[in-house]
Amino acid sequence: MTQNVPSKTLPFLPFVRSEIDEETIQGVADVLRSGWITTGPQNQQFEAELSAYCGGRPVRTFNSGTATMEIGLRIAGVGEGDEVITTPMTWVSTSNVIIETGATPVFADIDPVTRNIDLDLLEKAITPRTKAILPVYLSGLPVDMDRLYGIAREHGLRVIEDAAQAFGSSWRGQKIGAFGDIVSFSFHANKNVTSIEGGALVLNNEEEAVLAQKYRLQGITRTGFDGMDCDLLGGKYNLTDVAARVGLGQLKHVERFTEQRRELARAYFESFANGAAVRTGVQLPVQNFTDSNWHMFQIALPLERLSLTRAEFMGQMKERGIGTGVHYPALHLFTLYRGRGFHEGMFPHAEKYGASTVTLPLFTQMNQDDVTRVVQAVDEICAAHAI
Numbered sequence: 001m002t003q004n005v006p007s008k009t010l011p012f013l014p015f016v017r018s019e020i021d022e023e024t025i026q027g028v029a030d031v032l033r034s035g036w037i038t039t040g041p042q043n044q045q046f047e048a049e050l051s052a053y054c055g056g057r058p059v060r061t062f063n064s065g066t067a068t069m070e071i072g073l074r075i076a077g078v079g080e081g082d083e084v085i086t087t088p089m090t091w092v093s094t095s096n097v098i099i100e101t102g103a104t105p106v107f108a109d110i111d112p113v114t115r116n117i118d119l120d121l122l123e124k125a126i127t128p129r130t131k132a133i134l135p136v137y138l139s140g141l142p143v144d145m146d147r148l149y150g151i152a153r154e155h156g157l158r159v160i161e162d163a164a165q166a167f168g169s170s171w172r173g174q175k176i177g178a179f180g181d182i183v184s185f186s187f188h189a190n191k192n193v194t195s196i197e198g199g200a201l202v203l204n205n206e207e208e209a210v211l212a213q214k215y216r217l218q219g220i221t222r223t224g225f226d227g228m229d230c231d232l233l234g235g236k237y238n239l240t241d242v243a244a245r246v247g248l249g250q251l252k253h254v255e256r257f258t259e260q261r262r263e264l265a266r267a268y269f270e271s272f273a274n275g276a277a278v279r280t281g282v283q284l285p286v287q288n289f290t291d292s293n294w295h296m297f298q299i300a301l302p303l304e305r306l307s308l309t310r311a312e313f314m315g316q317m318k319e320r321g322i323g324t325g326v327h328y329p330a331l332h333l334f335t336l337y338r339g340r341g342f343h344e345g346m347f348p349h350a351e352k353y354g355a356s357t358v359t360l361p362l363f364t365q366m367n368q369d370d371v372t373r374v375v376q377a378v379d380e381i382c383a384a385h386a387i
Helices: 022-034 041-053 065-075 093-100 119-124 145-155 206-216 241-251 254-272 276-280 310-319 348-356 368-385
Strands: 059-062 083-086 104-107 130-134 158-162 182-186 199-202 220-223 227-230 297-300 357-360
Touching: 022 241, 041 059, 041 199, 041 241, 059 065, 059 206, 065 093, 065 130, 065 158, 065 182, 065 199, 065 206, 083 093, 093 104, 119 145, 130 145, 145 158, 241 254, 254 297, 254 368, 276 368, 297 348, 310 357, 310 368, 348 357
Parallel strands: 083 104, 083 130, 130 158, 158 182
Antiparallel strands: 059 199, 182 199, 220 227, 297 357
C-alpha cells in the first residue's frame, strides 16, 4: 500500500470493525449445538472472568449498556424527585435512563480540552436534590477520578460511572471497574470488547449483586425446585449464552486490543504533526497513552476556517473510501430535551464540540498505512477548503 495509489482502488475503511477470532466463532457454534443458548453456564463464566478482571468485585451482565446504567441508578436509590448530574456530550441513553427512573437530568458543560465533564462545573451544579453523579469517559479517557470521588464523598453522592467506552482504561495504574462505586460497561458491537450486544454492572457487594439480578429478570427470586417470589418491578435484561461466549473470547485479547489501539493513536499524532489539518486548526484529542483505551480517535473541525460543512467533509472522506462518525451531538439540543427547557447557549463547549467533532477510523486490524491514508485525506480536504 502506498500513498500514490488512488483511493478508489483501496478497500473501504470503516471507522470501526470488531475483531472476532476463529476460536470464538467455533465456540459460538458449540453453544448453539449445546441446546442452552439463553442465560446459562457461559454467562456464569463470563461474569466470573469479568469479576476477576475488576479485582474480584461482583459483576452482573445485562443485554445492553443502557440497561446497566438504568439498573445502576435504581440500585443507588435514584428515583422521583432526585437530580442526577451528567454531561451533555454523550450518547443520549446516558440521560434517557435518568428520566426512566423518574429523576431529573442536570447537565454540566465539558472541559474543552479533555471533552469530558468539567468537574468544577459539576460541583457548582449540586443542589439539595442531587442524589448521584453519572460521569462519562468519552473515547475511553477517564475524568480525574480522585477529584470525582472527592466531590462525591464531600456531598454524600452516589457515583454511577458510564464507562461504556472505557473497558481496558485505567486511572493511576488501577483498572476502571476495579475501584469506585457502581460502574457500567457496554459490550456493544462498536466497543473495544464486544459481546455483539450487552453490558456489565460492577457492584460494591453481594447485596447489590442480588438486587441487580432481580432487576435483570422481572424481580424474581427462586428457591429450591419450585419456590418463586417477586418483590420488586424488574425487566427483561438478561444476556444470552451466545453473547456471553463472544464476550469470553474477547476478554482473552483485551490487553492486546488496548495496546494496539494506543499504538494506532500514537501513529495518528505522528502523522498529523505539522500537517495541513493541524495548520488549519483541526483540534486533536488529548495525548494520553497511559489511562485511555483509545476507544475512538476524534478530531474537531475548525468549521469557521473551512469552506465546507461537517457533512460535506464526511462525504468527501467517504468518496476517498474512508468511513467516519459523529460522537456526539450535544444531546440537550435534541427535541426531547428542548421540550424539558434546554436550549442553545446553555453549554457552549459541548455545543461547539458537538457540532464539529468527527470520529476517524480506529480498530485493531488497521496498520500504519491505513492511518497515513486517513490523515492524508483529512489534510487534503482541509488544505483544499481552508478560508
